[in-house]
Amino acid sequence: MPHSVHALTAAAPLWFAQVAPATNLAPPSWHNIVVNLLALVAGVAAGGIFAYAGRRILAKKGWEAYPHLLAVLDAAIVVLAGILTSSMDLWKRSAWLSLDPYTLAAYGTAGGLLAGSLGMKWIITVTKESTKTTVDALKAKIKDVELSSDARIKVIQTESSETIRALEKERDRVLRIEAVVGEVMQAKLSRLVAELQKENGTLATALAPELQIHRLIQVLHGHVAKQLPTGSRLRVGIYLLGDDKITLEPAFAWDGEKSNVFSGKYAEYMKITSHGRARSAVVQAWGPDGPFIFIADGEEAERQGRFCYFNPAQRQKLRSMVAYCHYMKGPSPDDAFVITLDSDQAAFFSGDLEVECRLLVPAFSRRIELELLASFLAPNPQASTIPPR
């Protein structure tokens, strides 16, 4: 299509230049008609060839996007057509005589049409280029915004997922503690109700604080032990300050099957006056480093000087432990006990379980203290008979 437009543009002056004189200055004749038709065909052919060649050159050079080059090309076609027309006129008469008013009018009309078409083409091309640039810029911006939004959404989603996971973990931890404490309470309520239904039930028998202390210790053991892999071992221990007021002595130990599993042979590590590497975790918990001492990895802690094994065999049996000192509300500062949990599972008391133990062990210690005080204040079971209903 562009080639035909160029061809017609080039042919227009040729045709006007030939038809006008032929129809107005000379009587119509077969000779004039043939000459004009030949001029038209020659103009169309020359314009088409020139336009095609010009376009090919522009395409080869990659200059198609430059509207001024197209304008130059079209102008060159007009100039060539003019030269050809003049040459044909010179064949008939002189060059100056061919510039009669009709020919000039034809040239003017053709030139105006050409200038208009070139102007329109230029405007359209520039507008298209400008629009394309604007659209490309907008597309690039939209893409940037989309990428940026996607990245932000991903970050928000990741952060939200992590927050949700952390909250769920925290909720499950609280739920586990609440469940075990609640079940201890529920068991106690059930015992009270059962005692109420007896003829000679007593409050002391119903509450049985001494038994409740053992229950609490064993429930704590069982609750933590269920988080161990099968085949691993867990012990819970209670240490009290001895009569010498220096040595912390093992008062109770439970491994899930039997009690008093501590040998108590290593009193030299249990003196609250000990310093440096000779101090056990129990002593550390009692002292200013307490109330909590977590030993995630015994051998690593030993290398760091924070922990000591009492004998080489202990390295296989005790790989991770926690010691917590519970100071009671009694009048004496010696009214305190250290509760320990130790396992042969390395890195057991770390991470989530460490966080859980920081809540769980004090909660159980407070309940043990409560039961101990109840037991201490009401030693005679017959003193608190439940009144008849």
Next chain:
Amino acid sequence: MTALMRHFRTVLSDESAARSVSQEAREIVRRAEVTVERHKTENASRQDRQLAESKPQTEPKRSAA
């Protein structure tokens, strides 16, 4: 050692008491585990229900927009 701590030692040294409650302690731990699982299931169901209830409310808004 204070009288309270001495009493504590006496209570703790009662091995028969420890043995007598061991079964009950295991049962308490087991029930706590069941309670935790029940709560987790209930939480999951509630979250699913809330998600299902919130969907019909949000979808028409999107189509209207």
